[in-house]
Amino acid sequence: MSIRGKYQTVNLNNIVVYDKNPRIFEAESENEAIINIMYDNEDKIYNLADSILQNGLSPLDIIGVFKEGNKYIAQEGNRRITAIKIMKNPSLIKSEYPKHYAKFNKLTEDINLSFLDNVYVYIVDSKKDLDYWMENKHLGENQGRGMVRWSTEQIERHKQNTGKPTRTKDFLDNLIAKKIITSQEAFDDMNYTFWQRILGTIGRRELGISLKNQKYSIADEELLKSKIHLVIDELKGSKVKRIYRNDDIQVFFDEINSKIEKNEPTPKKGTKNPPPDKGPNTDNPTSTPPKSPPGKNPTSDEEEQKPKKKLKVPRNRTSNRDNLIPYYITFHCDYTKINNIIDELKKLKLNDSPYSIAITFRTFIELSLRYLSENHPTYNFQDKNLAATLKDASRIIFGGEHNTKNNKKINSSISTAIKKDNNIDILNGLVHDMIIQVNRIVLVDFYNTLEPLFKHIYK
Template identity: 30%
Template sequence: MSKFEYKRLKLTNLLVNTENYRYDPVGSQIEAIHVMVREQKLKNSGHKLYNLALDILNYGLNPSDLTIVSPWSEDNNLFIVHEGNRRVTTLKLLFEPELFPPEFKHLQNKFRKLQTQYDLSQFEELMCVVFQNYDEADHWIEIKHTGEMEGAGTVRWDTEQQERFKANKGGNSSAVFQTLELISKGNYFDKDTKNNAQLIGVTNLERLISDPDVRSFLGIQFKKNKVTLEKPEKEVAKGLTKIINDLASKNINVNDIYYKQDRLKYLETFQEHEIPKNYPEDEDVKDVNKSVKEREEQIYNIDPEKDVSRDPEQDKPKIEKTKAVSKPISTKRKYLIPSDFVVRPKEDRINNIYRELKQLEVDRFTNTTAVMMRVFLELSIDYYIATKQVTGVDASKNLNQKMTAVIDFLEKNNILTRKELQGARYVLSSKTMGLTETLNAYVHNRFIHPSETELKTTWDNLALFIKTILTD
């Protein structure tokens, strides 16, 4: 067992190690300081030694991490620093800013300013651990700097453990850990999903929810360091449940979600029941999975415990499955097609155009988006006419005629209600943006210039219509 003692030593008697493992050996103290300064420069023009100086001046030296030294063979009053060269260099620069390399004038001035703002007298002497030679100190330096050594060395906290520490100290945990907390405490996640959420690595989950399109699809946002829900929690749970279980079962890995286009492609794998919906507050949404009692309370807005005057059987609403219309999506999004709009066209050409449209940034490719939206709409309508045998119209008719026929077919066969078809009818009747003639003009008239907002608004009006005709 190595022998050592604790001593308070003068900073001026400590020698920065000229054979520090952080860099190649140098020939003098000033060279050792200069190379340390140069090695500690940050890419963003900041500097690690300056950050360390601020921390030392505000909190003092770390009492759990003392400087390790041994006597210099040529003078026993001087000591070579084996562990703690960064902090010793930083303190020497605080006392003598003239030691900076000549190209670090700006940093030198910052240290001079610190020198005038703080009392440095408390750092004139440092508590050190003194070994007789480097070999005796070698073991302790090794277990600190060379990894876990199967548990003998320093076992660093992983990302998840660091986040728990931050949260416990009252700091804001990251979006990914707030999301995991939502899952652990949520009422709409089953036991398996909650267990899986504790087992998965957080890196891939973080990669997903750091993507604004994925967050929009799920219905979560990260505002002011806090995760907020923009869709009902029950709906958000659908998407998160699939993601957690896909990660836990290795159905997806980093290669499946590494790039933006990969993440958008992954969202295409969600089945209809896994896609979070955004039910508008002003609609009487009739969910077939709700009990009759729940539907009555929703439609009549009554408290069954207080309203005893109503006959439960009187005016009972007809129970039927209806389609829920999503709340219009903000036109501030980057792409024409919102991330939570998912269809799976069976025709290869329509599917290829759909996937390309999902990746077009409207502000960058406005004309391309306009032309391809027009093509996508007509091909989708042609497909529906052919597969559903819509009478009175065929592919030879113009877009206005074909779209009118399909709208009438959807309403006549109770596939969509008149109200649900209002958006598509608006595109037909509008005298400004969205007019089918304007869609044609995007292709054929060189004097018509589509705008980003017009295209997104037109899509939002057509979204339910398009989804219906491309969904069997």
């Protein structure tokens, strides 16, 4: 049976913020619900209020209410109703958020807010009638029934279509300004869609490009210069299907790396330095790295981008190992769960289960730090930032009075792996990002770097 409702304009005083909003802790009153909505979202609610003042409420996203007595409960649109109510009466948050109380006062100073006295809403008879639409909107795509959110690439494409600046164009302008590529190469030789795909996770790693705060930047200029002209030459005149999927992009860069290894052709506008040696396809868990020259250890793609690599490990501990934790390593722990995870990381094969291993390893790191927090007098686990708390653990164990030459090297290696190589961000990305791939050698290298820390925790 279809859900029936009606569109109507309702006075703001008759609309109540929903006190059982899943985004917040359950509240006992509307005022408490408003305070809870503001928690950890102060700036976002303020920015939303500013947007409403500038542009009004979105006509594409209606506020959904159900009737309860002579009031209308805003089950959908609580943030918007909260922003409006605070603009109309900033004292609602004065005691809990004095800084934002002042900001809201300044925002609405000398502005006639009467246009917010009435709000256009969709009214249904009961909460149950709204539940279906709420779930479709907030519980994901639901096989096409729900809201399909734009991917990062689709957002970029929308900005391009509406003439707004994009991070891709900003980055290309930066490359032109640095004279790494020409305007002809950036905008004529290469289709814009090509750039969007090349600047994905695989391409950024291969070209020495980083993505921070939604902006591209050069992480390794020498690596970028050694490949970028060859990439442009290879894609000039091609169809986008050549690099349409991640597998296609990886194959494309494998071909680029092979040509650079053979020095045919040499990039027409590279640096004075010869192109760096390129290793195997490290995203392919079945690929076997070539033999290293005598006295040298093999490195992953990321290691080649960063000459001052962390720990030098024997080849048989990285390239030829098919388990993350070597079978001969023994960790002693009081918790059955952690012991079971250790056993799984010893048994699971990188060739068969790289994603399961990587995500389980991410769990193992966090549980290890929590275990350390229970057993070390000066270490406290920070729940919100795994990278920071991992660095703290390394500093406490290997720094200070324990700062021997070897410990200093270990601490430096762990810090580099976290800060420069972004290994924690990569592990987090495997859980939250649809594109990030497992790099087997980098994963094993990261474990090798952290192994001294684990040995100390579980000694």
